[in-house]
Amino acid sequence: MSDPTSSAQPPTQTAQAEPPNAFRPVKALGLFGKSSEINVSRAMLLYTVGVLTGLGIAGYGLFTAQNTLTNTVPPEDVALVNQRPILRSDFITQLENETGQNFDRASKIDRLHVLDEMVTEELLVQRGLELDYGETDQDTRNALVAVVNQQILADVTTSQPSDRQLLEYYNQHRTHYATLGKIRACNLMLPAATGSTAAAVMSTARDAVRALRSGGALDQVLKRFGLVNINKCDDDVYFAAKIHLGDELYELAKGMAAGAISEPVPTADGIHILKLIENTPPVGMSFDTARENVQSDFKMDRETRITDATLKFLRHRAKILIGSDYAADYKP
Amino acid sequence: MLGTRTASRLRPFGPDYRRRWRFIAALALAALAIGTTAIYAYSTNALRTRLLMAIPDTIPANVTLNAYAMSRGTVAFAQHCASCHGQHGQGDVVRGAPNLRDHDWLYGSGRVIEIERVVLYGIRSANSKGWKLASMPAFATSNPYKLYQLSPLTPQEINDVTDYILSFQGRSADAAAIERGTKVYRSPVRGLCWDCHGERAQGNSAIGAPNLTDDIWLYGDGSRASIYNSIAYGHAGSCPAWISRLSPLTIRAVAVYVHNLSATASATPSSRDMHE
Numbered sequence: 001m002s003d004p005t006s007s008a009q010p011p012t013q014t015a016q017a018e019p020p021n022a023f024r025p026v027k028a029l030g031l032f033g034k035s036s037e038i039n040v041s042r043a044m045l046l047y048t049v050g051v052l053t054g055l056g057i058a059g060y061g062l063f064t065a066q067n068t069l070t071n072t073v074p075p076e077d078v079a080l081v082n083q084r085p086i087l088r089s090d091f092i093t094q095l096e097n098e099t100g101q102n103f104d105r106a107s108k109i110d111r112l113h114v115l116d117e118m119v120t121e122e123l124l125v126q127r128g129l130e131l132d133y134g135e136t137d138q139d140t141r142n143a144l145v146a147v148v149n150q151q152i153l154a155d156v157t158t159s160q161p162s163d164r165q166l167l168e169y170y171n172q173h174r175t176h177y178a179t180l181g182k183i184r185a186c187n188l189m190l191p192a193a194t195g196s197t198a199a200a201v202m203s204t205a206r207d208a209v210r211a212l213r214s215g216g217a218l219d220q221v222l223k224r225f226g227l228v229n230i231n232k233c234d235d236d237v238y239f240a241a242k243i244h245l246g247d248e249l250y251e252l253a254k255g256m257a258a259g260a261i262s263e264p265v266p267t268a269d270g271i272h273i274l275k276l277i278e279n280t281p282p283v284g285m286s287f288d289t290a291r292e293n294v295q296s297d298f299k300m301d302r303e304t305r306i307t308d309a310t311l312k313f314l315r316h317r318a319k320i321l322i323g324s325d326y327a328a329d330y331k332p
Numbered sequence: 333m334l335g336t337r338t339a340s341r342l343r344p345f346g347p348d349y350r351r352r353w354r355f356i357a358a359l360a361l362a363a364l365a366i367g368t369t370a371i372y373a374y375s376t377n378a379l380r381t382r383l384l385m386a387i388p389d390t391i392p393a394n395v396t397l398n399a400y401a402m403s404r405g406t407v408a409f410a411q412h413c414a415s416c417h418g419q420h421g422q423g424d425v426v427r428g429a430p431n432l433r434d435h436d437w438l439y440g441s442g443r444v445i446e447i448e449r450v451v452l453y454g455i456r457s458a459n460s461k462g463w464k465l466a467s468m469p470a471f472a473t474s475n476p477y478k479l480y481q482l483s484p485l486t487p488q489e490i491n492d493v494t495d496y497i498l499s500f501q502g503r504s505a506d507a508a509a510i511e512r513g514t515k516v517y518r519s520p521v522r523g524l525c526w527d528c529h530g531e532r533a534q535g536n537s538a539i540g541a542p543n544l545t546d547d548i549w550l551y552g553d554g555s556r557a558s559i560y561n562s563i564a565y566g567h568a569g570s571c572p573a574w575i576s577r578l579s580p581l582t583i584r585a586v587a588v589y590v591h592n593l594s595a596t597a598s599a600t601p602s603s604r605d606m607h608e
Binding site: 103 | 426457458459461487488576
């Protein structure tokens with residue numbers, strides 16, 4: 001067995017054979033030596049260029065980012081008050097509102113006057129925020145709620161559902177889309193006359209019904225039997241007829257055909273007789289007819305879902321403590 | 333070795349000579365690219381600054397600013413506004429999105445600053461600086477208007493007001509209905525239509541009430557049925573406030589673009605013409 005050390009090369013040979021990655025002494029090759037060779041001048045130049053480029057980009061980003069403290073008023077603003085901008089657009093509008101003339105015709109004095117007003121307003125607003133009026137003033141709270149709601153719903157407001165989505169929604173809620181329906185009925189009332197018995201009043205009402213059914217003119221029947229035409233035979237959409245006639249008479253009217261005269265209906269204020277002139281029940285609307293309503297409902301539905309989801313998220317991340325007297329019953 | 337290198341450097345087309353010029357050329361190219369970018373950025377920034385600092389109504393007359401605004405506004409309009417107003421700003425009478433290519437302005441008179449306000453703060457957008465003074469009541473509902481008490485109208489009254497409106501284009505011959513409709517229109521307690529649309533029904537651009545005497549329709553095609561539906565069911569179209577979602581530059585560019593859409597339109601066609 002031979003000694004492993006015996007195969008090692010002599011020290012003199014090692015010094016002569018240079019390993020491939022060994023550092024070679026820098027030679028003054030000038031700035032443009034072979035690219036595979038180390039060149040201090042070239043390296044320093046590229047290093048300097050790299051550093052300067054990096055600093056330039058970083059500096060640009062640093063000094064132009066939003067909310068960066070700056071002593072320069074951005075071009076879209078007419079002033080900065082404690083770094084809070086006053087938009088030129090607001091300035092122009094306020095000036096035109098105050099002076100009643102176009103901005104380009106306003107004098108410099110007017111412009112400066114309005115600018116000063118806006119700066120003053122901004123100072124007061126900022127003071128108000130310092131004093132936490134956003135938390136305590138009801139008007140401010142209302143405005144904040146409205147603005148945040150708008151922000152939440154902005155995507156829904158701007159996005160347009162496709163026809164396929166609307167049609168699907170329409171098919172799911174088809175019963176919601178019907179015409180309003182129309183009822184035109186004369187609501188005739190025989191007041192409960194003092195001194196007459198209920199039976200006598202009812203008998204008179206029946207006579208009036210017979211007279212109407214036999215084709216008697218309405219005005220003459222009214223006069224002859226002392227009836228009052230409460231609604232002057234106006235027409236109503238179905239829901240309004242329900243309000244105006246009351247539930248009982250409305251249900252009665254719905255089932256009557258045009259030209260029909262109802263039986264006397266006793267109520268608290270007297271006895272009513274309905275003379276139905278027109279009855280057009282609500283009918284389902286086609287998708288094309290109901291499209292606008294479908295779209296409105298579709299959006300409202302999405303708004304409700306997005307608002308609910310946002311509130312759920314806000315509740316989830318908030319720490320809400322409820323007083324002990326309500327804690328057990330409180331449910332969001 | 334060194335002697336050879338020195339010698340080769342001295343030769344005009346030796347390897348070191350070529351390397352040197354390649355490196356110089358690369359550096360020069362890089363410097364040129366950086367310089368060009370810097371000049372472009374500077375000029376663009378200068379243009380951006382000029383556009384934002386200009387009095388909005390003067391921009392369309394300035395060829396450079398107008399062209400710059402149009403280039404940006406076209407893209408922004410397609411991204412953010414076309415979903416309602418249509419790719420070419422032609423509007424949508426189903427959605428109640430106004431045609432922006434005519435000379436009929438629902439709010440204001442089409443000045444760039446007025447359009448910019450709409451884009452910034454919206455219409456019925458819940459932003460307190462937006463337009464939101466009024467909306468069209470739904471007269472066939474139990475509570476027609478949210479802002480104050482208004483009585484519902486009967487179907488006959490709605491029909492009569494419809495006749496009154498149709499009479500402006502000579503499309504109703506029922507004189508009795510027109511007369512009744514006029515009374516409802518001008519009534520201080522029933523329709524109260526005049527309060528927004530004006531005594532002569534010519535609208536009020538200060539509150540976004542459309543002119544009812546022309547043949548331009550925000551909703552529907554101007555047919556009896558669509559007018560009836562508008563009165564019966566009401567309308568409250570909205571436009572979002574873009575102030576927190578688009579940059580001031582983009583908003584101004586969109587305003588200029590929309591202004592130009594109208595300014596370049598030859599004449600105001602009627603909505604019904606556009607449907608035919």
